[in-house]
Amino acid sequence: GAVVSQHPSRVICKSGTSVKIECRSLDFQATTMFWYRQFPKKSLMLMATSNEGSKATYEQGVEKDKFLINHASLTLSTLTVTSAHPEDSSFYICSARGSFDFRDPSGNTIYFGEGSWLTVV
């Protein structure tokens, strides 16, 4: 079953509105979460890395005020696309790595969410 749950899987929003995507670790504490974006037929692009309780580290070229990332608890990180525009339409994926993972006590395994399709109209 899913180890990392992402919600919603698909969302359509109007241009100018904001949309929030949630990423939850289901049975381990996600000390680090990653957010990615993927354009059609392109590879994943890391947007930001967030550690629980601290500000996210954004990759070069990713607008911090546009893509707000919150990692307020050990099981939840959110990505909010603010004032969305059609060019923000994309596939967004999160992944998580952490502690108290009975599958991998080293905490090195990274688990991916199912992804969220965002369409801005």
Place this chain on the structure above:
Amino acid sequence: KNEVEQSPQNLTAQEGEFITINCSYSVGISALHWLQQHPGGGIVSLFMLSSGKKKHGRLIATINIQEKHSSLHITASHPRDSAVYICAVDNDMRFGAGTRLTVKP
């Protein structure tokens, strides 16, 4: 230049063939991941390697830290193996461009 290079970009095989996908990287890493992405987007983590070799069913992954190179092998390939295979290096999660594999019956 991408720090993670994958080859080939596209691969078409007949069912039953042995498949090899290669990944080279230019930075020091603590681990390398092989991922599988099916149409529709969902990603499955296949392997995480820091040394040597791992096997899971028909999938085998190897890594040579000195040469900064990893390979993913699929034995007795099947149409359901058709997907995009992506390698990613840890530390800061840099991804290869992916290899689109199509296995024909």
